[in-house]
Amino acid sequence: MDVFLNSNILSFTSPRDACSSAVSTKFRSAADSDTAMANGRISFQGHVKIEEMGGEKLRDGPDSDFMRWRWKPxxxxxxxxxxNPTEFLELVRGKSLAFVGDxxxxxxxxxxxxxxxxxxxxVDVSIRPDFNFKRWRYTTYNFTMATFWTPYLIKRKESYNGGLFSLYLDEFDEEWTNQVEEFDYIILxxxxxxxxxxxxxxKGNIVGCHYCLPDSNNNATELGVSYGYRKAFRTAFKAINSLKNYKGITYLRTFVPSHFENGLWNKGGNCVRTRPFRRNETQLEGETLELYKAQLEEFRNAEREGRExxxxxxxxxxxxVMLLRPDGHPSRYGHWPQENVTLHNDCVHWCLPGPIDTWNDFLLEMMKIDLH
Structure with a gap:
């Protein structure tokens, strides 16, 4: 097993982490443990509100058991x-949080x-109408959340070049780098x-490609999946460390695998499992492991530079923890039943409520540790 997988699943980078030597991945059913997630954790009214905000709706399929599992160390x-929502809002009173990513x-x-x-x-206090750049304010707590859509974290060219997206690995995406300096927390x-x-x-020149297409006419060298990923995070972290007035805390939320089976996302692949994997049923490998390792290495380098x-x-x-959750995706239920549309099965995003809520369990505990 690779050394990265032997490290804590939840890394606080703090000596006060009481679970630092014991964290691993384990799920329990609500029927088996009173510490498991209750089905009523999020009210139906709250679910309706998230739909209005464009969230992944609670899927209308026959399975809802994905809500009955909770990560337990x-x-x-x-x-x-x-x-605890009240505890979270009190902790972030007068502060701001930016979600930077896809x-x-x-x-x-x-x-x-x-x-x-x-x-x-x-309350929606967005500066621009674009759904990809939303801001929400909790007026009672003077707390603001924002999302900055940047799928590659760096400058990109939206138009295709022979079927390929162009990434400028050493250039900032100023749509977010020029706006996050004011925030107290960034989740990248x-x-x-x-x-x-x-x-x-x-430096403005083609250095290579990934999944090079034979008809692209650029004669670029195949550099593999992790080359651009590593360089993109290096540039994104450089952008944060170069912000003169930024005094906040930066979280790297690590790569989360998709769960397509029996085909690729555009070739009929789907995610129909109704329970989590056991730890001996799957493992981190291939491209997912390669990206994860590259990401952690760039994080450690940025952490050292930021500390200065x-x-x-x-x-x-x-x-x-999410590798083990093939059961919590929208699949074909990621849109309203009455919609007359053709969509691919969604095995990337997560149902609400669902496994993704665990990320906020983690986040709150990490924020609390930084206050001590």
Whole structure:
């Protein structure tokens, strides 16, 4: 087993982490343990609100058991509390939180909004009408959340070049880097977009590609999946460490695998499992492991550089715990039944409520540790 997999699933980078030597991945059914997630954790009214905000709806299929499982750390006396919305809002009173990444980052924010709806609904204070750049304010607590859609974290060219997206690996995506300096917390993430055909640029010149297409006429060298991923995170972390007035805490939310089976996402692949994997039924391997390792290495480098400026970096490691959750995706139920549309099965995003809520259990505990 690789050394990265032997490290804590939930890494607080703090000596006060009471579970630091005991954390592993374990699920319990609500029928088996009174510490498991209750079905009524999020009210139906809150679910309706998240739909209005564009969230992944609770799927209308025959299975709802995915709500009855909760991540639990192994170890005597080691327990991960269920998210407390009032405690969270008191902790972030007068502060701000930015989700920087792709639609899974937005999915994470929507989970948090849904959980907080038990206490208060936010007001839309978005600066621009674009759904990919939303801001929500909890007026009672003077707390603001925002999402910045940047699937590659760096400058990209939206138009295709022979079927390939162009990434400028050493250039900032200023749509988010110019706006996050004011935030107290940044949650940075990126993932599935890097698995598609890409052309890589450095210093304005093509240096290679991933999934090079034979008709692209660029004669680029295949550099593999982790090359661009590593460089993108290096540039994103450099952007954060170069912000003169940024004094916040930066969380890296690690790569989360998809769960397509019996085909690719556009070739009929689906996710129809109704319970989590056991730990001996799957493992981190291949491209997923390669991306995870590259991500952690860049995080450690950025953490060392940030420490010289007094900046804090924290690792919100969701990779292994979500690898075991093929049961919580929308699949073909990711749209309203009355919609007359043709969509691919969604085995990337997460139902609400569902496994993604665990990320906010982690987040709250990590924030609390930083206050001590």
């Amino acid at each position: 192994d170890g005597d006396g080691c327990e991960l509390p269920i998210f 639609s899974v980052a937005r999915n994470h924010m929507q989970s948090l909004i849904c959980l907080l709806s038990r206490v208060e609904y936010p 993430s990126a993932g599935q977009w890097f698995l598609r055909p890409l052309i890589f640029y450095e 400026r007094g900046l804090k970096f924290r690792l919100l490691d969701t990779t292994q």
